[in-house]
Amino acid sequence: MEDLGLKIFGAILTTIMAFTVGMTYGGIVRKLTARVQNRYGPPVYQNFLDLLKLQSKKTNIAHGFMGHMAPVWIIIAAVTVLMFIPILNGNLWFPNLSFHGDLIFLLYMMVFGSLGMALGAGQTGNPNSAIGVTRGLSQMVGYEIPFVLALVALMIQFQTTSVQDLTQVQHETGVWNAFANPFAFLAALLASLGMFRYSPFDIVGAPAELASGPVSEFGGKYLGTMMSGGAVFAFIKLTLYVHLFFGGAGNPDDSGILATLAGIGILLVKTFLLYMIPVFYGWINPRYRTEQAIRYFWGWPTALGIVGVLWAVFFN
Amino acid sequence: MENDKNSQKIVDYIGNFARKHSLFVLAYGTGCGAIEIPATMTSRYDAERFGIRGAATPRQADVLLITGYLSTKTLKRVIRVYEQMQEPKYVIGFGSCTVNGGMYYDSYNTINGLDQYIPVDVYINGCMPRPEAVISGFVKLQELIMAGKANNGEKYRENLEHYRSNQKKIIKNWKMPDYNW
Numbered sequence A: 001m002e003d004l005g006l007k008i009f010g011a012i013l014t015t016i017m018a019f020t021v022g023m024t025y026g027g028i029v030r031k032l033t034a035r036v037q038n039r040y041g042p043p044v045y046q047n048f049l050d051l052l053k054l055q056s057k058k059t060n061i062a063h064g065f066m067g068h069m070a071p072v073w074i075i076i077a078a079v080t081v082l083m084f085i086p087i088l089n090g091n092l093w094f095p096n097l098s099f100h101g102d103l104i105f106l107l108y109m110m111v112f113g114s115l116g117m118a119l120g121a122g123q124t125g126n127p128n129s130a131i132g133v134t135r136g137l138s139q140m141v142g143y144e145i146p147f148v149l150a151l152v153a154l155m156i157q158f159q160t161t162s163v164q165d166l167t168q169v170q171h172e173t174g175v176w177n178a179f180a181n182p183f184a185f186l187a188a189l190l191a192s193l194g195m196f197r198y199s200p201f202d203i204v205g206a207p208a209e210l211a212s213g214p215v216s217e218f219g220g221k222y223l224g225t226m227m228s229g230g231a232v233f234a235f236i237k238l239t240l241y242v243h244l245f246f247g248g249a250g251n252p253d254d255s256g257i258l259a260t261l262a263g264i265g266i267l268l269v270k271t272f273l274l275y276m277i278p279v280f281y282g283w284i285n286p287r288y289r290t291e292q293a294i295r296y297f298w299g300w301p302t303a304l305g306i307v308g309v310l311w312a313v314f315f316n
Numbered sequence B: 001m002e003n004d005k006n007s008q009k010i011v012d013y014i015g016n017f018a019r020k021h022s023l024f025v026l027a028y029g030t031g032c033g034a035i036e037i038p039a040t041m042t043s044r045y046d047a048e049r050f051g052i053r054g055a056a057t058p059r060q061a062d063v064l065l066i067t068g069y070l071s072t073k074t075l076k077r078v079i080r081v082y083e084q085m086q087e088p089k090y091v092i093g094f095g096s097c098t099v100n101g102g103m104y105y106d107s108y109n110t111i112n113g114l115d116q117y118i119p120v121d122v123y124i125n126g127c128m129p130r131p132e133a134v135i136s137g138f139v140k141l142q143e144l145i146m147a148g149k150a151n152n153g154e155k156y157r158e159n160l161e162h163y164r165s166n167q168k169k170i171i172k173n174w175k176m177p178d179y180n181w
């Protein structure tokens, strides 16, 4: 019983942490973007204010059942996936369900949120939403291929599909997977550019072109809920990447308060640095068209992914 | 928004604080004043430091910015947009043309006085107002929001008949639903 209590406590703590970190990163990015554009920029906590405002809107309109469910669906998907991601390697505070999920399951679950968004956007009947959804799904087809190839390379190389085991391998050998299989890492890194949807891959939202795409008919609480879901998803992707390629964070042999805090610190540093890659790439790039984006992902990233798989097969 | 003791509830206070610092603007570029909006938003005047940012659609917007003269044809679209916005919603009339018609006061094709058709929270006068004036208008709006006095969305719904009759005087071929949800 005590165990269960600790697990629930850990799950709540994880969710709060993921949400806070995701929102804060978003705020930091807004501030940094402003500084790059020679502006002063909004405060770092601006995203929290936006969320609070959206949640305190007095009227909220939904266009039917799926329009009502889509934000809920997104947040459910986000929290579910979060439970299957190891936050700290082997830590007793955040065990969640990380031992019971593997990469293939995660791959499946990660598109769940987008699916909810697509259904909700479809019901609003706004043409911009429909175009946004088709663009989003096309882009997903684009970046999922190098991403999956990179993951397959890792799975072959270490003969396991468990995120936990992959992190543990890196912890034991001391070699990050980013170096153990550099090609898979590069493929995954390039795929992450599409995953985070910063320029040049912001073809889904595209405010000036599509009026923010799938979310164009969502306002108030619905938009706020979607924002929170998006923040959690950003944290999920970053943490997954850190655990797969950057040696993870946390010490499996020590779950003391100090070691846990140190682990969280390392996780934050690593995720933040990783997050800066798509953001930096976005600052210097204008928006691609859909077919350009897909061609981009099916070019070098996919080639690197295939090389990564071959590397895993022949050199290990 | 105010309770019987003439002060705001703590919930409203927090809500108003967030509303004040997070204004999503739908800049409806109706007239020449629209050219000042890019200047206000970009690096020289940087409205984002006040939490003011552009919204892409009426559903997400809090502030409707009418930038300048409003032709009778555009009025219909403005009404649709305004009614689609979610409460609390604010309107800023931008430039002399929205106040009294400005230099188009005797035009056959523009309206004089925006607040006959939709309730306006803040007017910014000038032909055209500089970005400093625009930002000061936003600051004025923020003060109104903080004081709980910016609830024109409710006012519009309560006095819908009055506004409708004014609108229908201008829009002869009214082919819209009763209320554009």
Ligand code: SF4
Residues within 6 Å of the ligand: B031, B032, B033, B067, B068, B069, B094, B095, B096, B097, B098, B102, B103, B104, B126, B127, B128, B129
């Ligand atoms: S107030 Fe002046 S600048 Fe603004 S729309 Fe009217 S004529 Fe143009």
